[in-house]
Amino acid sequence: MIMPEELQCLKTIAVMGGLKGQVFLSSQSLGGALGMSPQTAARRLQSLERKILLTRSVTPDGQYVTITRDGEEALRREYADYCRVFELEGSGFSLRGSVISGLGEGRYYMSLEPYVRQFVQVLGFEPFPGTLNIRIEPSGLAARKRLDQLEWIGIEGFVADGRTFGGARCLACRIRATPCGIIIPGRSHYPDDVLEIIAPVSLRDAYNLADGDEVEIEVTP
Amino acid sequence: MIMPEELQCLKTIAVMGGLKGQVFLSSQSLGGALGMSPQTAARRLQSLERKILLTRSVTPDGQYVTITRDGEEALRREYADYCRVFELEGSGFSLRGSVISGLGEGRYYMSLEPYVRQFVQVLGFEPFPGTLNIRIEPSGLAARKRLDQLEWIGIEGFVADGRTFGGARCLACRIRATPCGIIIPGRSHYPDDVLEIIAPVSLRDAYNLADGDEVEIEVTP
DNA sequence: ATTACTAAAAGACGAGTAA
DNA sequence: TTTACTCGTCTTTTAGTAA
Numbered sequence: 001m002i003m004p005e006e007l008q009c010l011k012t013i014a015v016m017g018g019l020k021g022q023v024f025l026s027s028q029s030l031g032g033a034l035g036m037s038p039q040t041a042a043r044r045l046q047s048l049e050r051k052i053l054l055t056r057s058v059t060p061d062g063q064y065v066t067i068t069r070d071g072e073e074a075l076r077r078e079y080a081d082y083c084r085v086f087e088l089e090g091s092g093f094s095l096r097g098s099v100i101s102g103l104g105e106g107r108y109y110m111s112l113e114p115y116v117r118q119f120v121q122v123l124g125f126e127p128f129p130g131t132l133n134i135r136i137e138p139s140g141l142a143a144r145k146r147l148d149q150l151e152w153i154g155i156e157g158f159v160a161d162g163r164t165f166g167g168a169r170c171l172a173c174r175i176r177a178t179p180c181g182i183i184i185p186g187r188s189h190y191p192d193d194v195l196e197i198i199a200p201v202s203l204r205d206a207y208n209l210a211d212g213d214e215v216e217i218e219v220t221p
Numbered sequence: 222m223i224m225p226e227e228l229q230c231l232k233t234i235a236v237m238g239g240l241k242g243q244v245f246l247s248s249q250s251l252g253g254a255l256g257m258s259p260q261t262a263a264r265r266l267q268s269l270e271r272k273i274l275l276t277r278s279v280t281p282d283g284q285y286v287t288i289t290r291d292g293e294e295a296l297r298r299e300y301a302d303y304c305r306v307f308e309l310e311g312s313g314f315s316l317r318g319s320v321i322s323g324l325g326e327g328r329y330y331m332s333l334e335p336y337v338r339q340f341v342q343v344l345g346f347e348p349f350p351g352t353l354n355i356r357i358e359p360s361g362l363a364a365r366k367r368l369d370q371l372e373w374i375g376i377e378g379f380v381a382d383g384r385t386f387g388g389a390r391c392l393a394c395r396i397r398a399t400p401c402g403i404i405i406p407g408r409s410h411y412p413d414d415v416l417e418i419i420a421p422v423s424l425r426d427a428y429n430l431a432d433g434d435e436v437e438i439e440v441t442p
Numbered sequence: 443a444t445t446a447c448t449a450a451a452a453g454a455c456g457a458g459t460a461a
Numbered sequence: 462t463t464t465a466c467t468c469g470t471c472t473t474t475t476a477g478t479a480a
Contacts (some may be wrong), residue, residue, distance in 0.1 A: 001256065004229035005454095014306045021315035021364045026463065035222065037456050042464065057359050061463050064317070066364050079307055082300040085235040094242035096285070138278050143242045143287050247444065258475050263445065282444050445480085452474070460466080 002051065002074055009034060009044040010053055010071055011078070018054065019072060022064040093143055093150075093219040097134040097195065099209045106131030106196060112165065114158045122153045122170055123181045125200035131183070132175075132197040132204060134215060141193060147171065147182075147219065155183070174218045175203060182217070223272065223295055230255060230265040231274055231292055232299070239275065240293055243285040313441040314371075316364055318355040318416065320425075320434045327352030327417060333386065335379045343374045343391055344402045346421035352404070353396075353418040353425060355436060362414060368392065368403075368440065376404070394440045396424060403438070 012033055016023045031041035045065065048054045053071035057064045067075070109115055110129040119127050136144050152169035159165070171182045180199040184192070195217065203209060233254055237244045252262035266286065269275045274292035278285045288296070330336055331350040340348050357365050373390035380386070392403045401420040405413070416438065424430060 004225040007229075008225035011302060011306070015302055017315075019306060019367075020313055022317060022358070022361050027465095028463085038463095039456050039465090040454080043454085046465090055359065055362065057361075058464065063464080064358065064361070066361060069366060072367075075303070075306065079303040081232060081236055082296070082303055085232070085240060085296065086300055092241055094238075096243060137243070137285065138276065140243050140278075140285070140287060141276065145290060146240075146293075249444085259444095260446090260475055261473080264474085267446090279445065284445085447479080448477085450474105450476085452472105454472070455470085457469090458467085461464085 002053070006044060006048055006051075006053070007074065007078060009041070010048060010067065010075060013054065013065055014067055014075055018065055018067040019075075022057070022066045024062055024064055026062040093147060095134075095136055095140045095143055095147075095195070095217045095219070096214060097136040097140060097217065099204075099211050099213045099215060100133050100135045100194065101211055102131060102133040102196070106133075106198075109165075110198060112160070114160070114165070115155065118155050119170070119181065119198065122155070123172055123179070123198075125179065127181070127198040128200060128202050130202060132199070132209070134195045134197060134217065136193050136195060138193075144193070144195075150219065152184075171219060173197070174220065175199070175215055176207060178203065178206060180217075182219075223274070227265060227269055227272075227274070228295065228299060230262070231269060231288065231296060234275065234286055235288055235293075235296055239286055239288040240296075243278070243287045245283055245285055247283040313439060314364055314368060316355075316357055316361045316368075316416070316438045316440070317435060318357040318361060318438065320430050320432050320436060321354050321356045321415065322432055323352060323354040323417070327354075327419075330386075331419060333381070335381070335386070336376065339376050340391070340402065340419065343376070344393055344400070344419075346400065348402070348419040349421060349423050351423060353420070353430070355416045355418060355438065357414045357416060359414075365414070365416070371440065373405075392440060394418070394438050396420070396436055396438055397428060399424065399427065401438075403440075 012030070013023060016025065027038035027042040027045070030045070031038040034041060045056060049056050052068055053074060054065055054067050107130045110127050110131065116126060150171060152171050155168040155170050157165050157167040166186055168183055168185045173180050173182050175197065178199050178201065180197050183196050183198055197203065197217070209215065233251070234244060237246065248259035248263035248266070251266070252259040255262060266277060266284070270277050273289055274295060275286055275288050328351040331348050331352065337347060371392060373392050376389040376391050378386050378388040387407055389404055389406045394401050394403050396418065399420050399422065401418050404417050404419055418424065418438070430436065
């Protein structure tokens, strides 16, 4: 079995050029690059050699090291993992949270024509007059913050009846089978643990949701 | 400082989807995936949480884990290393070896017109009648084997004067400033620790090489 | 079934030494 | 300077226990 600290060492040698030919190094220089003592670096080299992940030719003042085919394959497997992680990235976030009661303001705003018009344009549906408030679980807050990096669509504010209505930002998402939108008032960038959801229908009715029920919000850019 | 075994753990969680939202897991399932005891896996999760590389929400029957921004950055740094390693790959091998005496057969074959004609076509120069034999250092053998994966160009055999001359394969390379070719008789795929080099000039004369002198062969596909 | 903690065993680390 | 080895220390691991 190849240990993670061995792989780290192998990778460092690869970065130094160990895949393209032999690399000249000393235990000290390698140890320095890896933040460890020369002794430990030397032991790493020995164990990697024993596992045929690299070959060495030791000289009185250092050693020539080359990564073998097996070593390359090990690195490639690791590389493939990272590719999988970052390639499919952005293909979808998924946040879990529980339904909570809002202040009922959502219903009022969702009935204002300039907002409705923009939502239709941006999300492709006429929002049900009312919002569903979801409190994101503590462990989901990290993913919640990541959402801020995505491309939110601006909703313009407007003036009507001598009153100013603020702007907002909006992101398409999905709850179960229903296409929805996350709507965040203003332009604040800082995360909130409560997300306000709009949908073409009443989600509470459609899925029989009560306060405390858990739902999953899926964001697929 | 983030240790390699912690990064390994973080990567595994990322593969499970920890970058896209929370992942449900238990110490046991994670330990199984990482080949370690549940206790160790639990400790990993705790230390990763302490370093704010992930956040957890522990429940009586498992935990929801999400990778934080810091965690993602750590993974991204690692990914960048691997990209560097494999992107520039194939940009050049470099083999070290020492000059040895051949059997003098090279001179004869290099003077045969059908061979010469093909070398001119493939390598772009008329080979000096004679080959330089290089014994690859033991530590370079791994890189030597890697050469077999590259695209060698076939040299056709022929019949002349009632005698059959075998084929060979050939790969462009460089020794110091001189463009050269590695030539391997037949179609054997198994590595040899001696490489036969042809060049437009006598490399021995051009660089004053004697037996035992070290040279570097650079292959840049 | 979990997580978290404790304690004994195992293993890794790095200083020191020799070649 | 190297590498390679030994040895004492310290960390890490895992089994066992409790919640």
